[in-house]
Amino acid sequence: MIVNLEELQPGSILAEDIYIRTNRPIITAKTVLTKEHIKILKSFLVKEVTIENTRIDGTKIMQSSSSIHKQARNEKKSNFLELFIQTVQLYKKEFLSWQSGLPVNIANIRNILLPLLEEVENVSKEIFSIYHLSNKKEYLYQHSIAVAVISALIAEKMNYSYRDMIQVALAGCLSDAGMAKINQRLLHKTEPLTEDEFNEVKKHTRYSLEMIPEHTLLKKETRLAIYQHHERIDGSGYPMGNADNKIHAFAKIIAVADTFHAMTSERLYRKKQSPFRVIEQMHQDHFGEFDLTILQSLSNAITQFTTGSKIRLSNGEKAEILFISSIPTRPLVKTLENELILDLEKNRHIFIEEILEY
Incomplete structure (x- = not known):
């Protein structure tokens, strides 16, 4: 929707690039707008911008009558984008309940994820745009849903059955459940962790396994994958330092999805990076850590463009x-x-x- 700059609120998501007398946009589409962004727009005398219908916190934006009359262009709506934001907020509620001591409800998590998973096959381009939405304060919740969706896409590209794709997605989503038991100060620290702090955060894999009960909706392999998702096939990972054949295939998929989204996303101490650049880094700088078949499946999903794109x-x-x-x-x-x-x-x-x- 098109809104006047005076009505623009932080947390709104830009739907189109903004150009001001230059070939390079001053702010790109999918940017989560902050007060600083809005100040920049005002300094360039921008009168109105096109934004998504949903803010990053999941709230719907009511369009003013003046904006409705001004909207002449076709608005490219992203149902997947809105669904992703809403799913993040639903997951956030679950995570906060775990922090307060309530048990993990597997059925709830599955029901939260299913609407997104039903869209996975048709929205690969949108999936690789969600890193734009990475928000420092909401990263922990966004990451869990993004890892679930990216893991599901990789599984789909590798011809996994729909049932196993759901299991991989559940494992991806719940892999950081144990973060609910980590000191919140560490979760929101604005600079890199010390060695001792990182060792504390590493305990989240064990906490996740302890929190997540055996359940008819969850395979034993899925619980194992949650525990193993930080293992690396060269034995350099944790918590056990297991190598290739001792790591479950589900965990290998989540390891790729987890690292990919983390490297592309804006963090408290790092800027976001292009998915294409991250794929190259994962091939080169992290060679030997990830299953090449899985990494190639992710690469193929990203580079689905053709001549003329x-x-x-x-x-x-x-x-x-x-x-x-x-x-x-x-x-x-x-x-x-x-x-x-x-x-x-x-x-x-x-x-x-x-x-x-x-």
């Missing part, structure tokens, strides 16, 4: 894909503004920021 580059320019090389994250592209041909394999300092149109 429109993208935005890390330098802010929009471009069109001309040729997809052996490294899908680094195709040959042509910038739309000045028709400059760029081979991203040779221009390693530039990377794909986002897919705009398939």
Whole structure:
């Protein structure tokens, strides 16, 4: 919806890029607007912007009559985006109940996730846009739902049955349940953790297993995956330091989804990163830690673009894909503004920021 800047509230989600006499947007679509963003818009004399119908906290935005009359363009609504935000808020309520001592209700978590999981196959592009919504204060809750959805997508790409896809998603969602037993000061610390603090946070895998009961809706393998999701196939993970064949396949999927979303998201002490850049980092900087088949399935899901797809580059320019090389994250592209041909394999300092149109 289109709203006047005077009506714009922090927590609103930008639906379209904002350009001011430049080829590079001053604020990109899917940005969760803060007071600082709104001040910037006012300084550029922006009168109105297009935002999503739902704020990051899940509240619906009522459109004023003046805004309704001004809305002439077709508004691209993202039902998945709204559903994701609402699901995060439902999960948040469950998590806060665990912090107060209430038990984990497996049926509730499954019911919360199912509407999102039913959309997984058709919304891969939207799934790889949810990192834009990462919000420092809400990250813990957003992360659990994002890991569930990304894990489900990987399982779907690997031809898992629908039943097992749900189990993988449940394990992904509940993998950080034990964080409810960690000191809240550590969960909201604004700088990197000390070694002792990190060792304390590591205990969340054991807490998760203790909190999550055996249940007819949860396979034994699913509970094991929750416990093992920080293990790495080279034996460098925790809590047991298990290597490849001692780690369940579900846990290997969650490990990839968990790391991917964490690396793309804005954290209390780190800015968000492009999914395409993160995939490259996971292949290169974390080589040997993740199952390559699983990592490749995630890569394939991200790089589903084709020749002619429109993208935005890390330098802010929009471009069109001309040729997809052996490294899908680094195709040959042509910038739309000045028709400059760029081979991203040779221009390693530039990377794909986002897919705009398939």
